[in-house]
Amino acid sequence: MKKSLFALGVLGSFAGLAHAQSSVTLYGIIDEGLNYTNNVDGHNLFALSSGDVQGSRWGLKGTEDLGGGLSALFQLEAGFNVNNGKLGPEDQQFGRQAFVGVSSTTFGTLTLGRQYDSLVDYLAPLTVNGNWGGAMFSHPYDNDNTDNTFRINNAVKYASIDYAGFTFGGAYAFSNSSSFAVNRAQSMGVQYVRGPLSVAAAYLNVDSPNEGSAGAVANLGASGADGSWSAARQRVFGVGVNYTIAAATLGIVYTNTNLSQPTGTLYANLMASPVSGAASSIKFNNVEASLKYQFTPAFFVGGMYTYTRMTFDGSSGSSGKSQYHQFGLMADYNLSKRTDVYVQGTYVMVGGASGVAGTGLEFAGNPDSADRSSTNKQVMARVAIQHQF
Numbered sequence: 258m259k260k261s262l263f264a265l266g267v268l269g270s271f272a273g274l275a276h277a278q279s280s281v282t283l284y285g286i287i288d289e290g291l292n293y294t295n296n297v298d299g300h301n302l303f304a305l306s307s308g309d310v311q312g313s314r315w316g317l318k319g320t321e322d323l324g325g326g327l328s329a330l331f332q333l334e335a336g337f338n339v340n341n342g343k344l345g346p347e348d349q350q351f352g353r354q355a356f357v358g359v360s361s362t363t364f365g366t367l368t369l370g371r372q373y374d375s376l377v378d379y380l381a382p383l384t385v386n387g388n389w390g391g392a393m394f395s396h397p398y399d400n401d402n403t404d405n406t407f408r409i410n411n412a413v414k415y416a417s418i419d420y421a422g423f424t425f426g427g428a429y430a431f432s433n434s435s436s437f438a439v440n441r442a443q444s445m446g447v448q449y450v451r452g453p454l455s456v457a458a459a460y461l462n463v464d465s466p467n468e469g470s471a472g473a474v475a476n477l478g479a480s481g482a483d484g485s486w487s488a489a490r491q492r493v494f495g496v497g498v499n500y501t502i503a504a505a506t507l508g509i510v511y512t513n514t515n516l517s518q519p520t521g522t523l524y525a526n527l528m529a530s531p532v533s534g535a536a537s538s539i540k541f542n543n544v545e546a547s548l549k550y551q552f553t554p555a556f557f558v559g560g561m562y563t564y565t566r567m568t569f570d571g572s573s574g575s576s577g578k579s580q581y582h583q584f585g586l587m588a589d590y591n592l593s594k595r596t597d598v599y600v601q602g603t604y605v606m607v608g609g610a611s612g613v614a615g616t617g618l619e620f621a622g623n624p625d626s627a628d629r630s631s632t633n634k635q636v637m638a639r640v641a642i643q644h645q646f
Contacts, residue, residue, distance in 0.1 A: 285646050489517040
């Protein structure tokens with residue numbers, strides 16, 4: 258009898274050890290609030306909007322210890338709209354992330370599947386829209402993808418371990434077609450974090466995004482106010498710095514986006530006079546300055562200003578330019594470790610050849626409030642609650 262009890266105890270110990278070596282976590286975020294937008298076709302618009310600061314989502318992630326500092330991992334993450342229960346983005350079951358891979362405490366992590374590009378991983382956390390502010394503070398049209406408007410499919414991604422605050426990585430996304438160079442993507446990024454200082458740089462190249470349904474970037478902008486778009490090539494690079502002094506965090510980020518031969522209804526709306534015919538290129542230069550002040554561990558206030566210079570050239574030789582000025586404020590209060598309430602607002606003014614503000618596009622990720630302004634100015638405000646589980 259004693260031997261039987263001893264054997265059961267040993268088996269129980271092994272079962273506990275096996276359980277400790279692997280884990281699966283269910284998690285999620287629900288972000289829901291009321292938005293106000295003025296000048297929407299000459300009217301004021303009030304609308305419930307889901308997932309503005311952080312996309313509403315649920316997911317599963319897990320790890321298994323393989324021994325020797327090696328582990329297997331996976332993550333499946335689905336977005337959804339609280340207002341109607343629809344899946345998002347792109348009506349996909351796991352449209353936010355879906356990957357599997359291996360991680361080494363010595364060599365880093367290698368993953369395969371639908372994933373974030375290096376701009377999102379390394380540079381976006383230093384921007385307002387990619388960190389505490391969300392979609393309302395995204396750069397015009399989210400032209401640099403720092404608000405994570407699109408993910409990359411068919412991606413093989415590497416992320417290094419932390420070398421005394423220095424990390425780096427990159428990704429390659431296959432076209433998954435016989436036309437190897439059509440709708441493929443490459444990205445890379447670096448970040449250095451030491452004490453109050455954070456510095457990052459990143460690069461993204463997508464060849465013929467939106468071409469076909471199986472490539473690296475598909476259905477781009479399909480849910481936006483002005484429809485989908487494509488281009489012969491999209492190239493983005495950027496650098497950013499954040500520095501914390503006591504309770505204040507200062508940030509500045511620069512990004513450059515170059516679209517070669519863009520097409521689609523979204524960019525057709527930019528082809529206002531004096532540009533005629535198709536566009537040969539559209540370029541964005543974005544400079545963002547921000548300040549966040551943490552009054553208490555539960556309460557912060559943040560502000561930002563973004564200047565964007567857009568230039569575009571027509572195939573006929575004509576050209577034009579526009580300037581975007583965007584100001585934003587936000588206050589956030591934690592009711593608990595998992596629940597917070599926040600208010601935020603943004604003012605956008607556009608000057609130059611593009612004669613309308615089109616802030617439904619600047620506020621990428623807010624399809625409930627997305628529409629073009631009847632003037633070159635627009636205001637948007639939001640009050641919301643966010644819960645994490």
